[in-house]
Structure formats: C-alpha cells, structure tokens
Amino acid sequence: MNTNKIDHIIALSNDLRWQIGDEFHDNLAEGIYADAAEIVKGAVRKKDEKGTFRIDTKIDKIITSKVWGFPLMFIILAVVLWMTIVGANYPSAMLSGLLLDTIHPALKGFASNIGMPWWLDGFLIDGVYLAVAWVIAVMLPPMAIFFPLFTLLEDFGYLPRVAFNLDHLFKLSGAHGKQALTMSMGFGCNAAGIVATRIIDSPRERLIAIITNNFSLCNGRWPTQILIATIFVGALVPASYSGIMSLAAVIGIAVLGMVFMFLVSWGLSKTVLKGEVSTFNLELPPYRPPRFWKTIYTSIIDRTLIVLWRAIVFAAPAGAVIWLISNIYLGDASIATWLIDSLDGFGFLLGLNGVILVAYIVAIPANEIVIPTILMLTVLVTGISAGEGAGVMFELDSATATGDILRAGGWTLLTAINLMLFSLLHNPCSTTIYTIYKETKSVKWTTVASVLPVILGFVVTFLVAQIWRLLA
Amino acid sequence: MEVKPKSACETCVQFNADGLKKLGVNTSDFDFVVALAGNPNTGKSTVFNAMTGLRQHTGNWPGKTVTRAEGAFEYNKEKFKLVDLPGTYSLLSTSEDEEVARNFILFGKPSVTVIVVDASRLERNLNLVLQILEITNNAVLCLNLMDEAQRNNLEINTRTLAKDLGIPVVPTSARYNRGIPELIQTISELANGKIVCKPHRIKNIPKNIEQALEKLSAEIKEVYPDIPNSRWIALRLLEGDRNIIETLKTGEFV
Amino acid sequence: MNTYNPITALAVFFALSILAYLLFRPNKGWFWLIKNSSVSNDKIVVEDVLKLLYHNENADKHLNVNDIIRTLKYNDKLILECINRMSHHALISIEGDSVKLTKSGSDYALRIVRAHRLWEKFLAEKTGFKESEWHERAERMEHELSKVEADILSSQLGNPQFDPHGDPIPTNTGKIAKVKGIPVSELSIGTIGRIVHIKDKPEIIYKQILAENIHIGSVIRIMEKTPARIEFHSEGEAFVLAPIMAGNITVSVLEKDVVFEENLARLSILKENETAKIIGISKEIRGDSRRRLLDLGFVKGAEVKLDLLNPLGDPRAFLIKGTSIALRQNQASKILIQKD
Ligand SMILES: Nc1nc2c(ncn2[C@@H]2O[C@H](COP(=O)(O)OP(=O)(O)OP(=O)(O)O)[C@@H](O)[C@H]2O)c(=O)[nH]1
Numbered sequence A: 001m002n003t004n005k006i007d008h009i010i011a012l013s014n015d016l017r018w019q020i021g022d023e024f025h026d027n028l029a030e031g032i033y034a035d036a037a038e039i040v041k042g043a044v045r046k047k048d049e050k051g052t053f054r055i056d057t058k059i060d061k062i063i064t065s066k067v068w069g070f071p072l073m074f075i076i077l078a079v080v081l082w083m084t085i086v087g088a089n090y091p092s093a094m095l096s097g098l099l100l101d102t103i104h105p106a107l108k109g110f111a112s113n114i115g116m117p118w119w120l121d122g123f124l125i126d127g128v129y130l131a132v133a134w135v136i137a138v139m140l141p142p143m144a145i146f147f148p149l150f151t152l153l154e155d156f157g158y159l160p161r162v163a164f165n166l167d168h169l170f171k172l173s174g175a176h177g178k179q180a181l182t183m184s185m186g187f188g189c190n191a192a193g194i195v196a197t198r199i200i201d202s203p204r205e206r207l208i209a210i211i212t213n214n215f216s217l218c219n220g221r222w223p224t225q226i227l228i229a230t231i232f233v234g235a236l237v238p239a240s241y242s243g244i245m246s247l248a249a250v251i252g253i254a255v256l257g258m259v260f261m262f263l264v265s266w267g268l269s270k271t272v273l274k275g276e277v278s279t280f281n282l283e284l285p286p287y288r289p290p291r292f293w294k295t296i297y298t299s300i301i302d303r304t305l306i307v308l309w310r311a312i313v314f315a316a317p318a319g320a321v322i323w324l325i326s327n328i329y330l331g332d333a334s335i336a337t338w339l340i341d342s343l344d345g346f347g348f349l350l351g352l353n354g355v356i357l358v359a360y361i362v363a364i365p366a367n368e369i370v371i372p373t374i375l376m377l378t379v380l381v382t383g384i385s386a387g388e389g390a391g392v393m394f395e396l397d398s399a400t401a402t403g404d405i406l407r408a409g410g411w412t413l414l415t416a417i418n419l420m421l422f423s424l425l426h427n428p429c430s431t432t433i434y435t436i437y438k439e440t441k442s443v444k445w446t447t448v449a450s451v452l453p454v455i456l457g458f459v460v461t462f463l464v465a466q467i468w469r470l471l472a
Numbered sequence B: 001m002e003v004k005p006k007s008a009c010e011t012c013v014q015f016n017a018d019g020l021k022k023l024g025v026n027t028s029d030f031d032f033v034v035a036l037a038g039n040p041n042t043g044k045s046t047v048f049n050a051m052t053g054l055r056q057h058t059g060n061w062p063g064k065t066v067t068r069a070e071g072a073f074e075y076n077k078e079k080f081k082l083v084d085l086p087g088t089y090s091l092l093s094t095s096e097d098e099e100v101a102r103n104f105i106l107f108g109k110p111s112v113t114v115i116v117v118d119a120s121r122l123e124r125n126l127n128l129v130l131q132i133l134e135i136t137n138n139a140v141l142c143l144n145l146m147d148e149a150q151r152n153n154l155e156i157n158t159r160t161l162a163k164d165l166g167i168p169v170v171p172t173s174a175r176y177n178r179g180i181p182e183l184i185q186t187i188s189e190l191a192n193g194k195i196v197c198k199p200h201r202i203k204n205i206p207k208n209i210e211q212a213l214e215k216l217s218a219e220i221k222e223v224y225p226d227i228p229n230s231r232w233i234a235l236r237l238l239e240g241d242r243n244i245i246e247t248l249k250t251g252e253f254v
Numbered sequence C: 001m002n003t004y005n006p007i008t009a010l011a012v013f014f015a016l017s018i019l020a021y022l023l024f025r026p027n028k029g030w031f032w033l034i035k036n037s038s039v040s041n042d043k044i045v046v047e048d049v050l051k052l053l054y055h056n057e058n059a060d061k062h063l064n065v066n067d068i069i070r071t072l073k074y075n076d077k078l079i080l081e082c083i084n085r086m087s088h089h090a091l092i093s094i095e096g097d098s099v100k101l102t103k104s105g106s107d108y109a110l111r112i113v114r115a116h117r118l119w120e121k122f123l124a125e126k127t128g129f130k131e132s133e134w135h136e137r138a139e140r141m142e143h144e145l146s147k148v149e150a151d152i153l154s155s156q157l158g159n160p161q162f163d164p165h166g167d168p169i170p171t172n173t174g175k176i177a178k179v180k181g182i183p184v185s186e187l188s189i190g191t192i193g194r195i196v197h198i199k200d201k202p203e204i205i206y207k208q209i210l211a212e213n214i215h216i217g218s219v220i221r222i223m224e225k226t227p228a229r230i231e232f233h234s235e236g237e238a239f240v241l242a243p244i245m246a247g248n249i250t251v252s253v254l255e256k257d258v259v260f261e262e263n264l265a266r267l268s269i270l271k272e273n274e275t276a277k278i279i280g281i282s283k284e285i286r287g288d289s290r291r292r293l294l295d296l297g298f299v300k301g302a303e304v305k306l307d308l309l310n311p312l313g314d315p316r317a318f319l320i321k322g323t324s325i326a327l328r329q330n331q332a333s334k335i336l337i338q339k340d
C-alpha cells in the first residue's frame, strides 16, 4: 500500500508541476534572492559610500584593455619563461656536477671495491642511478622556478582574466572559454589539466578540451624545449643574444601549441564533435595579493617535489630498460641497435632519426626521460663512449657537452627543430592517457586523444623536413 | 527547539587548543562527517587545509577544486572526517559540473554542513545558503574572507545574521588561520547537539508554488513521518528530479 | 634511401592525403556512403508512413497509397513493400481507397511522435544546437530511441508536457495534452498574450518566424492590425508579420492586469557607466543555462552595470550583486533590462 501512496505522490507532483507552469524555476530563484536581499539588508552595512573593489577595477581595465590585454599576456609568459631558463642554468650545472661527476664515479669505485658483478653494477649504477640523476639535474631547477611563478599568478587571480580575454577565440573555434583555464593547468601537467575540464559543463566542449589539452607543453616537456633551444637555436646568433634567441624559440613552440589547440578544436567541432557552442559564464574574482613565501614554499613542496618524484619513479625503470636493451643481443646487434636501425628510415623522412623515435617509445610512461634516453642511445650508436660501456648515460656537466654528443650523432638544426616540434606534437604520457580514460570512460575518445597528436606530429615534422631540404 | 547562535567571542574562550589534532589523510574510524559546501572560490579548500593540515590545491579562480577531497582532525577525543567539495552555485540545477558537490550535500548525510561564504558578497552567496538550510538542520555559516570585507569597509552584524538564518555564524579569514579555532569549536558543539539550529525557511516563495509544496510535503510526511526535509523533497519532485523519485520509492533517505 | 627526393615524398604525401579526404570527409566520404547504404532502412520507412498517417488523421485528412508514395521521399517500390507488410502486421488497414491506422498502428505512431518531441526538447534544454536544426536531428533520432530510452529521457527532462515548439508530448501511456490558444492573426488590438505554440510546418514559414527571433513563452501585445500586416511588441522589440505567418503562431490570452513592459532593452547594449535593472531572461535561454544565469544573480529587479569590455569585444563582464560576471554577447542580448 505504501507503493500505491508513493505512486500517488509522484502523479500528484506531475499534475502540480503542470499547473504551476514553466515559470517555476524563475519564480523560485527570484523568491530565494528576495529572502537573501532582506537578510543582507538587516545584517550588512557599508561604512562609507566609496565603491568596493576599486583597485581591482583599475587593474582590470588595463589587463583587459584593447591595447594592453594581449601584449601583457605574452610579456608575462615571456618573463616567466625567461626567469625559468636563466635561473635554472646555474643550479642545473651545479647539480649535474655533484650527481654525475662526483657521486657517480664514487659509486662505481665503491662497486668495484666490493666486487659487484659487472652486469649488476651496470644495471644499477649506470642504468637506474644515472637516469634518476639526470632527471633530477635537468628537471628540478626549471620546475622549482616555473611552478612557484605560475602559482603566484594563479593566486593573484590572473587566470580567469586570460580566459576572459581569449574567450572570443575559443568561441570562434567552437570551444568553451573555460578551456583557457584547463589549457593553463596543462602547462603544469596535462593530467591535471584534463581533470580540470570538469568545470566545462557541456559534454561536447569538455571532450574538445580533453582532446586538445596535450597541446599545452607540460612540465615534462619544457626542459626538453629549453635544452634543445639553448644548444641549437641559441648557437645561431652571437653569444650575447643567444639567451633571447632560445627564449624566442621556446615561446614560439608554446604559442604554436596554442595555435594547434585552436585549429584542432575548430576541426573537431566542425566534424566529429559537431554542435553549436553552448553558453559561457565566468565569475571574475577580485585580485588577491598572494602570500609570497607561503606560496613559494607550498608550490615547491607540493607540486615540484611530487612531479619530480613521479619523474624519478618512471626514470629508474626506464634507465634499467635502456641498459637492458643495449646489452641484450639478438644475433650480432643489441635490441636497441636493431630497433634504431629499423626506425632510421622513417625517422629520416620526418627529419628526425631512429634514436629519437626509439626514445619516444621508451618514454611513453613519462616525457621527462626523452632527452636522457636520446643521449644514451646516441652514445650507443655512435660508439663515442670510450670508457663507460653500452647503455651508460653520458656525463653532462654542460649544455655544450650534450650538444657535442648530439652533433656526433648526426644532428643538424633541422633535427633540433623537428625534435622540438615532435616534443610538442606526440602522444600524451601514460598517466595522461589513463586520466583521459577515467574522465571520458570511453576507449574511442581515449584513442583519438592519444593518436591524433602523434599523427599531427608526423605530418608537421614531415612537411618541415621536406621543405627544409628543398630550400637548403 | 531552541536557537542559540553564538557570536565568535563567546566560543573562543571555550576553544580547547590542546584537544585539537590535525590528522591529515587519516580518515579511518571517524565519529562525524563534516561537509564543506559553498559557492566557488570562497575559500573552502583553504578552510579544509587549515583544519586538517593538508595541502589541497587552492587558487584564485572559481573551479579550482573539481573532485571531492577528504581529510580529518581530532577535537576533544572525537574524530571528524572533513570533506572538501567543488564549489556550487545552486542545488536546484542539473548541470554536470556541480554534480559531485550537489550529490554529497543532498545524499552524503553529513553530520554537520559548513557553508563557506564570501563575506563581501553575502547576498549572492545566500542563494546557496538558503537552499542548503532547506535540507539540513545542522549547519554553520563560515563567514570567510573577513579581511577582504573589512578592507572594503563592510560591517557585518554576525548576531543578526545568525538570528535571521537560525544557524551559528563564525567569521574567519582562513588564509591567516583567523577564526578557525572558533569554527572547530562550533562544529563540535553542533555535532554533539549542544547547539540546536532552527534553520531559516524560504519565505518569498510565490503563492502557487508554496501551496503545491504544502500539499505535496503533507502527503510525503504521511508516508515517511520521520524525514526532516519533506519540503525540499517536494520541491525536487516538482522539478521532476529522477534521483528523488527513485529514493522516494526505496525510502533510502531516512 | 637512394630513391629519396623531397619532391617525390611530398607528392606521395599529398596523394595519400587527398585519398584519405575522399574516403573520410564528413557525410560525403566514400567510406561513410558505403557504410550507411548497407544499413537497412525498412524500419525508418515504416515509421515515417505511420507518422505521416497519424499527422493527417489528426487534421481529419485521409490519404491513399499514392499520396503516401508522393509525400515520402523513398523509392516507390520500397514504400509499397512496407505498406503491404504493415497491413499484414495490422498496423494499418486499407479501406477502399484510404489507408487508416489501426489501434496498434496509432500507438506505434504515438511512440515515434513522443521520441521526436522529447528529442527536440532535449536539444533545446541540454545542447546548443541551433533552433533550425532541431527538427532535422529529431527526425533521425526518433527512429533510434527505444521506448525505455524515451522514458528515461523524459524523466531526465522532468517529464515535460510540451516540446519547444509548444506541441504536446504524448505520455508513455499515449495521453496528449491539449494546446489551448488563439492564432495571432485572430487577436484584436491591445490584447496581451503569451506565445504557446509555433507551427513547425511548413518549414519555409517556420524558418521565417525563427529568423524574426520570435519564441515560445514570450509575452506579446498586439499594436496594429490590418488585412496586410499585424504588428505586435514583445520583449522590447516591435515585430511586423504577414497574416499567414501570424496564423502559425498561437497565443494564450493573459488577464488584463498583467503589466506589459514597454521600453525594454537588451543587456548587450548597455554602455560603460550606465546602470540598469534586470526585467527578465528571454525564453530563448532555456534549461541549464537559464538556471545558471538565475543562480548567478540575473533575476528580476537586480541592478546591473557594465564592468569590463574585452580586447576582442566579446565577452563582456557585468557587475551584478557585487561580482563581475563575464557573458558572451549572444547571451547578454537575451537578458532584458530597463535602463535607469
Ligand atoms: N584574503 C583572503 N584570501 C583568502 C582567504 N581564504 C581563502 N583565500 C584565497 O581565496 C582563493 C580561493 O580559495 P580556495 O580555498 O581555493 O577556494 P575554494 O572555495 O576551495 O574554491 P573552489 O575549489 O574553486 O570552489 C585563494 O586564492 C585563497 O588563497 C581569506 O580568508 N582571506
């Protein structure tokens, strides 16, 4: 009899709903706000007539102005990157001096003292340890600068203004303006950016944001860009300008990523993800002066160390894998040589080489280890490693040394530029792929999001390579 | 039922600093569940961090938190599990981005709901507050960002506010840990029934809706005499909310 | 590698790209054409015949087999085959010249109509598709929604009674609400009413009405009426229609004491340093986005001010209840205000 009653209640509610009509929601919202206004009237008093948040309005007028809006965004991006590139140089050199030049030989010495077998010593110290040390030396300094700067901007309240300024472009490409926020999150970590797409409440536009998040250079890729730009692009001009030149190259790649994001969003919304743009509304919070030291402290502790930890967790096994494939032989050649040889032709077509492609396969778990893998494999193929043996990462106390190795591996400016392009346009890392799957719960879209960027990467590097060779 | 809202200074004397232990992520064997609800960007995660000692990401834009996070603290030997929720503008909408928060506030059965609001934008924040007060009898208003309100020359009479809303009001500046002890004390008193709320019920509902609500909620009470928020259920039924129709059939909300 | 030459490589690449384009381009790609042609469309034909009969019977018109073949754009033989099969399964009965729906045939037809109108409602409430696209999309979807799916959809939408054109949605037991109202062409000067239905057929007239930005739910007031034209005001704008368009719009007349707001404006035209009061949100904004706007404080009576322009002109931020909220201009143009 209870179910009867409940069915009756539900039927009654249906009848009543139709009696009330479709103004229901409007009326209710107005009613609630009327209550709110009454309560506020009794409890809140403004002490003087001056408007609230006046400074905010002034800042906003500049940040969103026709003249200053866009230049300011580029200047801020440039300043953040410049501080990262310049600031990271010194601690990076110091760390690699310590970890690679001092501790590594010491460990080797210790191993031979206690009579460790060559394969265990190679596997642990030359494989695992070196990979980890490299990642720390190269990743830690830029991240420890980039993250706090980014967090300061975030706490200040700049991100929503970026979304506000850019929304029109997103609208033109059929996407949601809040994608600007998830894109910015992606500059830190793509997986985080993809979780952040939950703020977009239209499923179609959310999918677009998820698929295109990979075009934001993540922290695993910034160091690669910076390193390669410094070695190859910066060297094109006199030393006093090389800093500016490499900065320009890195910014160019980051901006190119945004261009691709808009283009791909547009393409998706014109084809498979067809539909009109839905509504957009964004609250612009007041500016809040960040608590400088606290922000610096927490962003180093939370973000930098956590991300670094992740890089190490992936780098250690990758180091081991690299050592193994270079030391296990199939017939005459090691697995690594065999892989590299078979991919060399394809790599050449793309203006890259077999080493780079193998490195990207090994580095699917984490983008951070691409460069160390490339270095180690290059050493393996060119045979320039005199004393260390196969599968050992080279000791790199300076960018020049790295450059020498790469040039010995046949790298040209084209290889460098295409590597930068390919680092922007390739599949997301495994964590990101898993996050995409968790968020979309769809194998189809996960596949699209993973494969689409690689295909784009192949096409772009291929075209650049052919045109380069035609003109050269 | 008795209204006994307290002003901040009555409680701060009673706060027992030795009784507080921030437990971080250790949320096992809790005695009470406390939900942190509120509009986006009002400082929920900052309050959460201040009470649990965790470091949930915060950021000055609406939508920073998108998944729910849990943490715990112990106060006077009782363990409180604290749930940080994504910001919501309303419980009446059906939009997907707010689903996590909406569902927890409605169906998570928290012992105490802490409603975090931006003190300098009280009116717009009250939209959600008044909705939450329709469904729960145990809530406290955390009047956050007080420093900002003061800087903008706003004077808020917490006593009047508490009387009007029928729940305790605690002014805080979570970022500087101001008011957090008072908040913890109030939560503990609410959880233990030492403070009894008499939440505000929305008055300005148009007549035709009000009548429909009364009719429906009377019928609901007949079937489920014990539920506290029959009016809210009636409201959701009028909206045609599927979740509510299902729960009504199973009677799971009691 | 000895045959390599950048030009050859590029040529091969472009040839492959063109091939891929021809195969997979949206809609007309060969791959899709082949894939779609293999799907049997008997079901679709049967359902379209049922719907056609249903709509005509409602208008008290009876069709013969030839009418059906003429109206539906399918292969004649296919239609004949389907009609035969339908009469065999007792969905229709052929009495002399005319084809009639049986009870089970009209039940089936109602289910399709239900699916169609629910889907239109869904498109209106939950997606951003243009109004002119709803019908076509629903025409496709009506054949795909099962009865159970339609029921779920219906309750997700709050069991709506009418579709966005104001046509009644049959309930799952086949009940249909009545549309009460008078065509605009028959109203006298000064009448105030709310638009409850806009006929979506014939399509040419429907598209013209949409192009005028006339929507269900708007309150209108008749200002002028001659045999050649009808003028009415709604949401701060004046509309002039030919009687045949006006005949396709139905309104329910409102009591006389309803205040009809003249001198309305749209939020999108608000200039810097001007303030205004919100009068309401146009009915063009529906569903979730309407609720969100209300929750953000765009309710009747609220004070609003233009806060920020944008380097690209769109969106703009409006100061409402103490907070700056950015809206795109096409949304702002659907919020009605009265300037102070
Ligand atoms: N001045 C001041 N700033 C505060 C206070 N509490 C929080 N904030 C700042 O307000 C911003 C928003 O804080 P969050 O804790 O991320 O807000 P939230 O409610 O969790 O936001 P969502 O997760 O987006 O819903 C951050 O930049 C905080 O640093 C306060 O008491 N005073």
Ligand SMILES: [Mg+2]
Pocket: B044, B045, B046, B057, B058, B064, B065, B085, B086, B087
């Ligand atoms: Mg938060």
